[in-house]
Amino acid sequence: MKLKIWIAAIFCALSAQTLPAFPAALVPEAVNCAAEDMQVFYYYLAPEPGQNVKERATQCHGAQTTLKMPDWLESSLPAMRERKLWEDPEEGKLSEAQLWQTAVSIMYEFAWKTKKTLPIADGGSGVPIPALESDYNDMRLRLIMAIDRIVRSGLETSFDGRGNALLTTLNAVMEQMDVLTDAIAKGDEEGFDKSAGEGLKLSRGLFSQLFEAAPAAPAGKFVFKYTPQARILPGYRGVSLRVPGSQVMFLNSGDRADMLVTFEAILGSGAKEKVTATILQNVVVVKVYKPGTADEAGVVQLLCNPNEAQYAALSLAQSKSINIIRRAAGDVELRPMEIASFRKLFK
Amino acid sequence: MIKLMLICAAVSAAPSALFAGAEKAAGMVAVSTEPAAALPAELVKGYRGTSIPTPGDQLLYVKKGDRVDLLVTFDGTVEKGEKETMTATILQNVVVINVLRPEKIEGVGAIELLLNPVEAQYAALSVAQGKNLNISVRAPGDTELHPMEMASFRKLIK
Numbered sequence: 001m002k003l004k005i006w007i008a009a010i011f012c013a014l015s016a017q018t019l020p021a022f023p024a025a026l027v028p029e030a031v032n033c034a035a036e037d038m039q040v041f042y043y044y045l046a047p048e049p050g051q052n053v054k055e056r057a058t059q060c061h062g063a064q065t066t067l068k069m070p071d072w073l074e075s076s077l078p079a080m081r082e083r084k085l086w087e088d089p090e091e092g093k094l095s096e097a098q099l100w101q102t103a104v105s106i107m108y109e110f111a112w113k114t115k116k117t118l119p120i121a122d123g124g125s126g127v128p129i130p131a132l133e134s135d136y137n138d139m140r141l142r143l144i145m146a147i148d149r150i151v152r153s154g155l156e157t158s159f160d161g162r163g164n165a166l167l168t169t170l171n172a173v174m175e176q177m178d179v180l181t182d183a184i185a186k187g188d189e190e191g192f193d194k195s196a197g198e199g200l201k202l203s204r205g206l207f208s209q210l211f212e213a214a215p216a217a218p219a220g221k222f223v224f225k226y227t228p229q230a231r232i233l234p235g236y237r238g239v240s241l242r243v244p245g246s247q248v249m250f251l252n253s254g255d256r257a258d259m260l261v262t263f264e265a266i267l268g269s270g271a272k273e274k275v276t277a278t279i280l281q282n283v284v285v286v287k288v289y290k291p292g293t294a295d296e297a298g299v300v301q302l303l304c305n306p307n308e309a310q311y312a313a314l315s316l317a318q319s320k321s322i323n324i325i326r327r328a329a330g331d332v333e334l335r336p337m338e339i340a341s342f343r344k345l346f347k
Numbered sequence: 348m349i350k351l352m353l354i355c356a357a358v359s360a361a362p363s364a365l366f367a368g369a370e371k372a373a374g375m376v377a378v379s380t381e382p383a384a385a386l387p388a389e390l391v392k393g394y395r396g397t398s399i400p401t402p403g404d405q406l407l408y409v410k411k412g413d414r415v416d417l418l419v420t421f422d423g424t425v426e427k428g429e430k431e432t433m434t435a436t437i438l439q440n441v442v443v444i445n446v447l448r449p450e451k452i453e454g455v456g457a458i459e460l461l462l463n464p465v466e467a468q469y470a471a472l473s474v475a476q477g478k479n480l481n482i483s484v485r486a487p488g489d490t491e492l493h494p495m496e497m498a499s500f501r502k503l504i505k
Binding site: 133134137138185231232233234235236237238239240241242263265277279286287289297299301304306307309310311312313314316317318 | 402404405407408416418420432433434435436452453478479481482483484485486487488489491493495496497498499500503
């Protein structure tokens with residue numbers, strides 16, 4: 001009886017080609033297999049996946065020594081490659097398959113870079129983790145952008161209905177990328193190992209999802225369970241501004257805001273007049289320090305380009321008051337704004 | 348090697364021109380030209396630990412090892428001898444080697460920057476001449492240098 005159950009279990013596993021769950025550990029096997037899975041995934045989406053991709057020998061999937069590209073995927077791919085969904089200023093028109101490919105290629109790069117941190121005896125290069133800090137930060141940023149494009153292209157039903165589930169896994173990778181880059185910044189090697197292991201496990205889980213049955217119900221709109229941390233981006237500066245507590249009480253990290261400055265302008269006649277200008281529009285709030293009460297000083301750190309940073313600093317020195325006004329989620333529109341003055345209003 | 352470079356029409360102008368003669372120095376900025384990618388977050392030979400008094404709010408999100416730019420706001424002399432407040436990015440891509448945060452953000456703390464001797468002079472001048480100093484934090488690994496035009500409301504609002 002036991003033998004029958006065992007045989008039945010093997011049969012089921014092979015027929016459905018469900019891949020086993022993977023441990024979250026930063027060990028050579030995990031790194032190599034995550035890289036292999038992501039490479040195969042990437043080539044599945046390529047214009048002409050060769051026979052060696054469609055039927056690939058593997059040592060990464062337990063008893064399964066040959067990994068066969070799922071039939072449903074092979075039949076879905078021509079349409080995925082045809083459907084152009086995103087216009088990129090540098091890369092041109094990108095297809096549904098290419099949008100996913102970008103995210104998968106970053107996951108491959110993640111495994112490959114992580115392999116470099118392993119000791120030489122384990123097949124790595126023994127690269128100190130801090131030496132890869134900017135690489136991991138760069139991957140984090142590119143992954144956020146790649147996933148954002150997939151979501152904005154509405155690909156929840158992609159992959160024969162598996163899009164939403166794949167995005168959920170990628171969203172979990174985003175979270176691990178935040179944890180991992182935080183750990184590097186703090187010099188926390190143990191934290192790095194843990195989050196890198198989790199990231200590799202998620203990569204392998206992402207690949208496994210291609211071999212799982214599609215959900216019965218159609219996918220709804222994808223909702224991020226984890227929002228990536230607002231951080232200072234390369235080319236930008238984190239500018240801290242001291243503002244009244246009342247200005248920061250309802251502001252949160254990740255919000256987009258405009259900055260208004262009130263100052264005394266010198267008119268043509270030489271007379272002074274108090275005016276208010278919207279000096280910065282659509283800037284990201286990186287961090288907020290909220291004081292205990294609204295009449296104490298608070299601090300907001302804004303993500304500015306170097307020129308905006310200068311104007312923010314100038315505003316702080318020049319102005320009578322600074323106002324930080326919140327934008328609604330997704331509102332990134334820039335408007336030409338005329339300066340407000342009572343002289344203009346009351347004519 | 349001189350690490351501080353003045354980018355302007357009058358490169359040969361006296362360094363103090365940045366504050367004293369803003370009409371000559373219009374568009375002039377000081378930038379570090381030597382990529383300091385390999386510099387550790389500690390005092391090394393050839394550099395100076397330059398401590399700058401800084402308001403607590405500016406130090407809240409800065410830590411040892413960060414790379415920062417130093418912005419100074421000062422009253423420059425413009426046309427017809429008129430004064431105008433402007434902001435310049437006086438130092439770019441400098442390494443923070445120590446931070447002392449005050450108990451309250453309204454208090455004054457200190458930031459120690461790893462500067463070469465010429466940069467140290469400009470930092471000292473900025474402290475003495477400037478109305479305000481701002482520290483802007485860079486992303487990890489961002490060591491790029493930008494030629495920067497000074498900011499003034501007169502330029503912005505015409």
